[in-house]
Amino acid sequence: WPxxxxxxxxxxxxDVVAGFRDxxxxxxxxxxxxxxxxxxxxxxxxxxxxxLNGRGVWLRDGESINADGSRYGDPRRSRIASFWMEGPxxxxxxLSQLVYKLLTAEQEYETTGSEETLKxxxxxxxxxxxxxxxxxxxxxx
Numbered sequence: 269w270p271x272x273x274x275x276x277x278x279x280x281x282x283d284v285v286a287g288f289r290d291x292x293x294x295x296x297x298x299x300x301x302x303x304x305x306x307x308x309x310x311x312x313x314x315x316x317x318x319x320l321n322g323r324g325v326w327l328r329d330g331e332s333i334n335a336d337g338s339r340y341g342d343p344r345r346s347r348i349a350s351f352w353m354e355g356p357x358x359x360x361x362x363l364s365q366l367v368y369k370l371l372t373a374e375q376e377y378e379t380t381g382s383e384e385t386l387k388x389x390x391x392x393x394x395x396x397x398x399x400x401x402x403x404x405x406x407x408x409x
Contacts, residue, residue, distance in 0.1 A: 269324045269357070273305060276307035276308065280324075280357040281354040283306075284305070285363065285366075286303070287301050287304075294372050294375065295368065297367060298363075298367040298371065299364055317362075318359075324357070327339070328344055354394060355395050361393065365393075366394065370389055370393075372385075
């Protein structure tokens with residue numbers, strides 16, 4: 269997506285979703301979520317997603333893009349095109365829905381110790397590979 273504030277392109281991924289972690293209530297937290305540009309820290313509101321999806325571009329591996337839209341780099345050549353994006357850019361789910369599902373799945377994990385819902389939300393809704401919490405906690409110790 270091109271940032272509506274600075275024009276720099278960035279990938280709308282989980283790392284740029286902000287504004288919700290310090291709010292305990294999942295409903296209020298999900299309603300407060302927004303996208304934060306990694307270049308200028310500009311706040312991009314959820315209602316801007318449709319427009320930004322329309323202005324977004326697909327880049328091949330090894331390819332980058334300038335704020336003026338010119339591409340550069342050494343893109344990988346292939347006879348097969350494969351595209352992937354993370355949940356924040358998904359057309360049929362709002363940012364609020366994504367954040368709410370994540371927070372309630374995290375709460376379920378904290379309460380029950382079960383990772384199944386969290387795994388489903390991260391894989392299916394956020395479009396990310398799931399790393400088991402148990403193995404992440406073992407690495408920390």
